[in-house]
Amino acid sequence: MPARIEDVAATAGVSMKTVSRVFNNEPNVREKTRARVEAAAKALNYRPNPSARGLAGNRSYLVSLVFDDPAAGSSYIMEIIVGMLVACEQSRYSAMLRPLEYASADHIGAVEDSIARYRPDGLVLVPPFADDVKLLRRLDELGVRYATISAKAKIGHERVGTILDERKASAEMIAHAVALGHRRIGHVAGPLPHGGRAWRLAGYRDGLRRAGLPYDEALVVDGGFSFEAGIAGARHLLDLDEPPTAIFAANDDSACGVMHEAFERGLAIPRDLSVFGFDDTPTSRHVWPGLTTVRQPCRDMGRIAAEQLLALIRDPTAGELVHVPYELQIRQSSGPAPSRPRPRPRSRTR
Amino acid sequence: MPARIEDVAATAGVSMKTVSRVFNNEPNVREKTRARVEAAAKALNYRPNPSARGLAGNRSYLVSLVFDDPAAGSSYIMEIIVGMLVACEQSRYSAMLRPLEYASADHIGAVEDSIARYRPDGLVLVPPFADDVKLLRRLDELGVRYATISAKAKIGHERVGTILDERKASAEMIAHAVALGHRRIGHVAGPLPHGGRAWRLAGYRDGLRRAGLPYDEALVVDGGFSFEAGIAGARHLLDLDEPPTAIFAANDDSACGVMHEAFERGLAIPRDLSVFGFDDTPTSRHVWPGLTTVRQPCRDMGRIAAEQLLALIRDPTAGELVHVPYELQIRQSSGPAPSRPRPRPRSRTR
DNA sequence: TTGTAGGCGTTATCAC
DNA sequence: GTGATAACGCCTACAA
Numbered sequence: 001m002p003a004r005i006e007d008v009a010a011t012a013g014v015s016m017k018t019v020s021r022v023f024n025n026e027p028n029v030r031e032k033t034r035a036r037v038e039a040a041a042k043a044l045n046y047r048p049n050p051s052a053r054g055l056a057g058n059r060s061y062l063v064s065l066v067f068d069d070p071a072a073g074s075s076y077i078m079e080i081i082v083g084m085l086v087a088c089e090q091s092r093y094s095a096m097l098r099p100l101e102y103a104s105a106d107h108i109g110a111v112e113d114s115i116a117r118y119r120p121d122g123l124v125l126v127p128p129f130a131d132d133v134k135l136l137r138r139l140d141e142l143g144v145r146y147a148t149i150s151a152k153a154k155i156g157h158e159r160v161g162t163i164l165d166e167r168k169a170s171a172e173m174i175a176h177a178v179a180l181g182h183r184r185i186g187h188v189a190g191p192l193p194h195g196g197r198a199w200r201l202a203g204y205r206d207g208l209r210r211a212g213l214p215y216d217e218a219l220v221v222d223g224g225f226s227f228e229a230g231i232a233g234a235r236h237l238l239d240l241d242e243p244p245t246a247i248f249a250a251n252d253d254s255a256c257g258v259m260h261e262a263f264e265r266g267l268a269i270p271r272d273l274s275v276f277g278f279d280d281t282p283t284s285r286h287v288w289p290g291l292t293t294v295r296q297p298c299r300d301m302g303r304i305a306a307e308q309l310l311a312l313i314r315d316p317t318a319g320e321l322v323h324v325p326y327e328l329q330i331r332q333s334s335g336p337a338p339s340r341p342r343p344r345p346r347s348r349t350r
Numbered sequence: 351m352p353a354r355i356e357d358v359a360a361t362a363g364v365s366m367k368t369v370s371r372v373f374n375n376e377p378n379v380r381e382k383t384r385a386r387v388e389a390a391a392k393a394l395n396y397r398p399n400p401s402a403r404g405l406a407g408n409r410s411y412l413v414s415l416v417f418d419d420p421a422a423g424s425s426y427i428m429e430i431i432v433g434m435l436v437a438c439e440q441s442r443y444s445a446m447l448r449p450l451e452y453a454s455a456d457h458i459g460a461v462e463d464s465i466a467r468y469r470p471d472g473l474v475l476v477p478p479f480a481d482d483v484k485l486l487r488r489l490d491e492l493g494v495r496y497a498t499i500s501a502k503a504k505i506g507h508e509r510v511g512t513i514l515d516e517r518k519a520s521a522e523m524i525a526h527a528v529a530l531g532h533r534r535i536g537h538v539a540g541p542l543p544h545g546g547r548a549w550r551l552a553g554y555r556d557g558l559r560r561a562g563l564p565y566d567e568a569l570v571v572d573g574g575f576s577f578e579a580g581i582a583g584a585r586h587l588l589d590l591d592e593p594p595t596a597i598f599a600a601n602d603d604s605a606c607g608v609m610h611e612a613f614e615r616g617l618a619i620p621r622d623l624s625v626f627g628f629d630d631t632p633t634s635r636h637v638w639p640g641l642t643t644v645r646q647p648c649r650d651m652g653r654i655a656a657e658q659l660l661a662l663i664r665d666p667t668a669g670e671l672v673h674v675p676y677e678l679q680i681r682q683s684s685g686p687a688p689s690r691p692r693p694r695p696r697s698r699t700r
Numbered sequence: 701t702t703g704t705a706g707g708c709g710t711t712a713t714c715a716c
Numbered sequence: 717g718t719g720a721t722a723a724c725g726c727c728t729a730c731a732a
Contacts, residue, residue, distance in 0.1 A: 014703085051405040256636035
């Protein structure tokens with residue numbers, strides 16, 4: 001029922017190929033012809049049939065975002081995909097979501113399977129997939145194009161995508177804490193297989209070192225990116241004989257867990273404890289007090305990664321790794337270090 | 351490079367059509383033949399080419415989720431789409447996201463445009479699109495199939511999808527407040543064009559009526575679904591000569607705004623003010639105290655809506671509107687009404 | 701600068 | 717139950 005390229009050609013009085021040229025921005029079309037074709041297309045409300053285009057061109061005009069399923073629901077992923085959609089729109093591509101279980105026995109097989117099924121022209125990978133050397137190597141073998149969104153190019157496999165220097169951002173966050181007078185700063189680290197963990201932890205250590213503060217292993221607790229991990233981490237740290245006056249959590253969800261546990265103990269934030277997060281999720285603005293955290297420009301990252309990927313798809317030598325800026329969001333969860341030892345925990349205030 | 355249906359046919363010693371029949375679960379294939387085909391397909395790692403399938407079958411095997419762009423980032427949308435993906439996976443469909451601006455001059459045109467461009471076999475609509483009579487009528491005219499996710503079938507246009515009785519849920523929430531002794535209950539209503547507003551407001555009124563409490567217009571403030579709207583709404587309500595002892599916000603984001611404003615004024619929750627939300631976003635668990643709210647099974651809703659839509663696509667007489675259950679999540683933001691008048695606001699406690 | 705022929709990999713039609 | 721053949725709508729290659 002919809003108009004076909006043939007109809008447009010007939011209306012414009014040109015061949016199908018000319019219409020095709022116009023729609024694909026190919027050269028060798030006289031301006032006047034181009035205008036005539038465009039008018040005809042508009043009159044007929046012509047849109048190229050994506051399936052036909054894909055079949056004939058041996059492409060799917062599809063890029064997929066590969067991420068860890070448990071992260072579904074996070075605003076991070078949503079922002080990335082919306083950014084990707086922006087980039088895709090302009091290139092007549094579409095974007096699809098592939099939540100896969102990174103922890104599963106054969107996550108690389110799952111990625112391959114997804115590729116075989118949907119035949120995307122390329123992938124956008126976020127951590128932990130973006131940090132997985134084996135996966136990247138396999139994709140290279142298969143000749144599958146991909147863009148990575150990550151904290152650092154680790155292995156030279158990453159060719160295009162975005163990089164946000166999480167290590168530097170974390171160090172800056174620690175510097176902020178130090179400037180507020182904090183000397184004992186705890187860290188609830190990210191989950192083990194996740195790239196974010198290493199860089200944020202490294203930045204934490206950098207920050208301490210630069211401030212001339214010792215690195216105390218007792219102040220670092222293995223955590224995770226979840227609210228519950230934050231609670232557990234805070235319990236551990238606040239139960240220490242000499243608890244920290246500030247806690248840097250590896251992401252906002254776990255930072256919220258830290259705040260939660262502090263409140264449960266009757267601690268006031270930031271009077272008794274300062275808390276820092278990472279990601280700047282909507283939640284970080286919505287909690288009280290507002291959470292001091294690191295903003296990542298997720299939507300831009302998604303857009304840029306897709307743009308670079310599309311460039312790479314067009315031309316295998318094109319595209320680059322783009323550094324994107326982070327931004328400290330100083331809110332009310334961070335304040336001066338208590339001058340005196342913290343008061344004994346009061347009973348719950350509810 | 352990947353195996354084609356022809357290769358599978360040759361390997362299995364049957365015709366292409368027979369392979370096609372096997373892959374599409376069509377009848378008239380002997381069990382033994384089917385097994386042979388499946389073995390051949392497995393050996394060759396054959397996957398049907400989606401573009402070719404779409405072109406030949408005059409379908410796209412694609413459903414798209416239409417939602418209001420500003421809602422991007424909300425976990426609500428993310429959960430819906432993940433649910434849709436589950437349903438799609440099984441039917442060899444894929445799902446795509448279409449964030450559109452509902453407030454734009456011609457949002458119906460935008461939907462039509464999106465359909466023309468991507469040719470989905472069907473749409474899943476969430477509010478406010480799902481509540482838009484004009485849009486639904488237009489889609490019917492165009493013969494476009496759709497499923498709605500909404501609070502109530504309003505107009506008979508909705509044929510398949512999910513319904514969650516937000517009115518009843520809201521009334522129940524008010525009943526909960528009343529049971530805690532609250533008599534003056536404020537409401538920060540949702541945004542005007544949004545279906546959610548009307549049903550949640552109606553439920554609020556139902557709840558009051560059933561408790562024998564008067565409906566006081568002064569206690570209802572036009573709000574929105576944003577954190578900022580919650581702040582503004584709370585300011586208004588808490589500035590009243592006789593402020594409410596409980597506030598029911600139309601969603602969790604605005605409820606967080608209410609909590610924020612209460613804290614800014616030095617009020618303790620729930621001692622001085624009880625707060626209720628709607629949606630059960632991750633944030634509602636992460637704030638302190640935890641927000642009492644209404645859980646919607648978003649992932650199920652997405653899955654069911656997609657399932658019903660796919661059924662409708664297969665058979666125009668199939669599919670139905672499925673009622674899905676809500677669930678009150680009683681957390682710590684709701685507590686007994688203060689027996690005495692609220693103490694005068696203290697200075698900020700930070 | 702423009703046009704023609706053939707094929708992409710599947711499904712639909714209809715015959716056997 | 718099974719198979720041959722013609723679409724499906726576009727793009728690539730080559731020709732003019």
